[in-house]
Amino acid sequence: MRLLERNPRLSGLLVGLAVLALAGVRAQAQPEISTTEPGSIVVFPKVIADGTRDTIISLTNTTNMMAYVHCEATNGIGQCVNSPDPANQIYYCNADEDCLNVTDPEGTTLANVGPCDAPCQPEDFDVVLTAHQPTFWRVSTGRVQDPTLTAGNECSTSGNSQICPGFFLAPVDNQGAGGNVPGQESFRGELRCFQVDMTGALMPGNALKGEAFIESIGAGEGEGGILSGYNSVNIQGQDSPANPTVAVLDGSEYARCPSVLTIDHLAPGHADPISDAEVEVEFSFSPCTYSTVNPTFFRVQFFTYDQMEFQQSGGDVRSCWANYQGGLTGGIGGRSTPYLRSTAAATHTGNCLSGSPVGFSCTSDSDCGNGGFCNANLCVSGDSTGFVCASSANCGTNGVCGPSSAILGVAEHFYGDTDPGTSAEVAHWLGIREVNDVMSFTGGF
Amino acid sequence: MFTNWKIASVASALTFAVVGVSAVSAAPDHDNAAGLLIYSKIVVDAGAGIDTRLHLSNTSALPQMAHCFYVNANSHCTNTGGVCSTFMDCLDTASNVFGTCAPGWIETNFDIFMTSRQPIGWVASEGLAGTALPCRATFLNPNPCGGQGANNGTRIPPISETPFIGELKCIQSDPITRLPRACGEGGLTCANDLTGHAAITDIETTDVASYPASGLRSVANNGDNNLLVGGEDAEYEPCADVLVMDFVYDGAIDPISGVLEASSELTLVPCTQDFRGQTVPPVTAQFLVYNEFEQRLSTSRRIDCLFDSPISRIDTSQPNRSIFSVEIGGTIMGQARIRGVNGGLTGMALLALAEDFTDDSTRVGWAAYALDTVVETSVADTISLP
Numbered sequence: 001m002r003l004l005e006r007n008p009r010l011s012g013l014l015v016g017l018a019v020l021a022l023a024g025v026r027a028q029a030q031p032e033i034s035t036t037e038p039g040s041i042v043v044f045p046k047v048i049a050d051g052t053r054d055t056i057i058s059l060t061n062t063t064n065m066m067a068y069v070h071c072e073a074t075n076g077i078g079q080c081v082n083s084p085d086p087a088n089q090i091y092y093c094n095a096d097e098d099c100l101n102v103t104d105p106e107g108t109t110l111a112n113v114g115p116c117d118a119p120c121q122p123e124d125f126d127v128v129l130t131a132h133q134p135t136f137w138r139v140s141t142g143r144v145q146d147p148t149l150t151a152g153n154e155c156s157t158s159g160n161s162q163i164c165p166g167f168f169l170a171p172v173d174n175q176g177a178g179g180n181v182p183g184q185e186s187f188r189g190e191l192r193c194f195q196v197d198m199t200g201a202l203m204p205g206n207a208l209k210g211e212a213f214i215e216s217i218g219a220g221e222g223e224g225g226i227l228s229g230y231n232s233v234n235i236q237g238q239d240s241p242a243n244p245t246v247a248v249l250d251g252s253e254y255a256r257c258p259s260v261l262t263i264d265h266l267a268p269g270h271a272d273p274i275s276d277a278e279v280e281v282e283f284s285f286s287p288c289t290y291s292t293v294n295p296t297f298f299r300v301q302f303f304t305y306d307q308m309e310f311q312q313s314g315g316d317v318r319s320c321w322a323n324y325q326g327g328l329t330g331g332i333g334g335r336s337t338p339y340l341r342s343t344a345a346a347t348h349t350g351n352c353l354s355g356s357p358v359g360f361s362c363t364s365d366s367d368c369g370n371g372g373f374c375n376a377n378l379c380v381s382g383d384s385t386g387f388v389c390a391s392s393a394n395c396g397t398n399g400v401c402g403p404s405s406a407i408l409g410v411a412e413h414f415y416g417d418t419d420p421g422t423s424a425e426v427a428h429w430l431g432i433r434e435v436n437d438v439m440s441f442t443g444g445f
Numbered sequence: 446m447f448t449n450w451k452i453a454s455v456a457s458a459l460t461f462a463v464v465g466v467s468a469v470s471a472a473p474d475h476d477n478a479a480g481l482l483i484y485s486k487i488v489v490d491a492g493a494g495i496d497t498r499l500h501l502s503n504t505s506a507l508p509q510m511a512h513c514f515y516v517n518a519n520s521h522c523t524n525t526g527g528v529c530s531t532f533m534d535c536l537d538t539a540s541n542v543f544g545t546c547a548p549g550w551i552e553t554n555f556d557i558f559m560t561s562r563q564p565i566g567w568v569a570s571e572g573l574a575g576t577a578l579p580c581r582a583t584f585l586n587p588n589p590c591g592g593q594g595a596n597n598g599t600r601i602p603p604i605s606e607t608p609f610i611g612e613l614k615c616i617q618s619d620p621i622t623r624l625p626r627a628c629g630e631g632g633l634t635c636a637n638d639l640t641g642h643a644a645i646t647d648i649e650t651t652d653v654a655s656y657p658a659s660g661l662r663s664v665a666n667n668g669d670n671n672l673l674v675g676g677e678d679a680e681y682e683p684c685a686d687v688l689v690m691d692f693v694y695d696g697a698i699d700p701i702s703g704v705l706e707a708s709s710e711l712t713l714v715p716c717t718q719d720f721r722g723q724t725v726p727p728v729t730a731q732f733l734v735y736n737e738f739e740q741r742l743s744t745s746r747r748i749d750c751l752f753d754s755p756i757s758r759i760d761t762s763q764p765n766r767s768i769f770s771v772e773i774g775g776t777i778m779g780q781a782r783i784r785g786v787n788g789g790l791t792g793m794a795l796l797a798l799a800e801d802f803t804d805d806s807t808r809v810g811w812a813a814y815a816l817d818t819v820v821e822t823s824v825a826d827t828i829s830l831p
Contacts, residue, residue: 035657036815037817058778060689060691062689132735132739132782133735133737134735134737134780135778136778138700152775153696153777154698165737166776166777166778167738209691213812217702218702224809225705225798225810226809226810227654227796229654231814231815231817262478262504264564264566272498273566275646275651305563305564307564307565307579308579308580308589309563309591309592338566341502341504413644413653413655415651421810422652422653423654423655423812424655425655428475430477
């Protein structure tokens, strides 16, 4: 009889140990970065709410436990602040010179509508998801929680926000503000969401997945509704982070980012082989490394291949977020074919590209053996940002010498001139990089 | 709001311990180049103005060859032979008698030879062959594109009939034997160089719904014509045991336009297929559907070869009564977990906005997306090649 009384406790203990052991065994596998497996950090590399198009973000908890989520929306593109008609006409820019000699909708050239208001301002908010809960919000309006709203088939607008049927819990933050997802007006940038625990500390629960649907807004009735959709990039976590608001993407705490992105696309300017509409292509890139304090600087090299093995290359230096229209390498030239493939990869990753041992850390060519080439690090901040460096001492005051951030990307096609059809694809990738990226935020909840 | 740090920490630890069980596992890979690509939905309908553009790329610096299989999943009338959806399409006007609409599964296979790093594309209704090939070697010009290889030997047929609904599988293969490329010693040199996506185009609106092909990476291919997908002796990464689909409930009002209605389509393909014997063992798909209130409804459906349906017709012929209908779900967004009971599944989803979600002709725009995948078991699927 005593044995029978003890058995349930023993069984419970064994079950508990078995669960923990199983978790431990599985935890030996490498965390992955994926668009089709749930992760602990989800990144939407292209989010638009600029008056001509808007985005619906769907975010889902795929587990049977509650999921606490801290999100950071970064407006990646600046605006020229001296537009003569700021209410109706926004000129987007990356630097002051982008605001010189712009053309207004009537075709008039405006000498200077600058300066360019600094881009890369992040805004954060929190969301709580119950077990298996799906949720969504419209980016331009955000979403206000209203537990009294009954089930129904449509949302209603409340001021500049939107109230929708369904259980939507956005907690009040530590300052007593919030209680909703804020709207993002005039927004072109990226969104990333971190799974955290109820204290706001990072938690690698791998519960999150999502999609973004970018939709055209019609000027009148019966217009708009043209859709692009893509899956979020999900970064799995594994080990509990040492710092509660710093995610190290080292293959142990969180999955490492891709080494090279590859994108199949149509040639800009060509006719779509089916509809015969002229095609434009837009590429958007988010850096893997992220900080709410300093916009991430990244240096990228592009290659574009046509169907006849013709190859063209280009490169660029950007911070925070990058958006390219009309191809990555300025057009493929006279041998252009309708189907192209482009690759994009961060340069200067601080490891040996040739020689021996390939892939190992280096600061100069001599570290890579006889005849080796060191893809040396860059000053990613400080007075010498963008220059090759061997240590942070080379980067000036408060400068940091490190690898250029990896990137994540989305390509979007536009078919036709007026009210064009659209489609979006997340870039595939070729391998995982061998150096770490770091994402940090100021804390949520 | 959550100030009890100790309770929070314990809860977090327990949560992590539990969810960690299923945290990390290999699954179908839409992101890396792979040795086997599955395009789950190819649609051509000349009458409705719909066609599909297909992209396939060789990411390797060496020439590669893919052996591909179009699967025609049309149903046909037993009396007239025409393409049908239901028996109502099978009226023989000569005899005034209805025939039966019988499900079909017909494969057509072909080869694609790609040069170094080459992107290839074609339109499903047209195919790609002859002078349309970008790199055609001739006796006088054996190296037409200046690098390695040529497209000679490639003959992509147009799809066999219209309207057409089906899938495409492409397997990176040996150009001599046409069998899947075997991995080298220790699996270090498995052939995983293919990427691709499909773009379903509405010619009238010019809107395009594109989705990535599901990639299964070769992990230990032995080069024979029997492919083990997942399982203990896996030659390729496993298919999903559970697919997770976020969806907008059918009939929900689009939150951006405020007037258009949402409708979604789901396409599922069983992983196990016998191209040699021309059979596909049926799989039962179980659906668990969650709304934003965490309320759960379920249904199930037999998947014979390729399943393609508006979501609100998965469980009923009356969309307003479906568990995928906003009138039943009560919220705008839902999540469906789709489990293949006796076999793995792949698939994709498509969201459309229309003036009336029950009428495709009022469609304004659409977008496709991949389904998330969860691998929980080690049961193998098999693909048998001729």
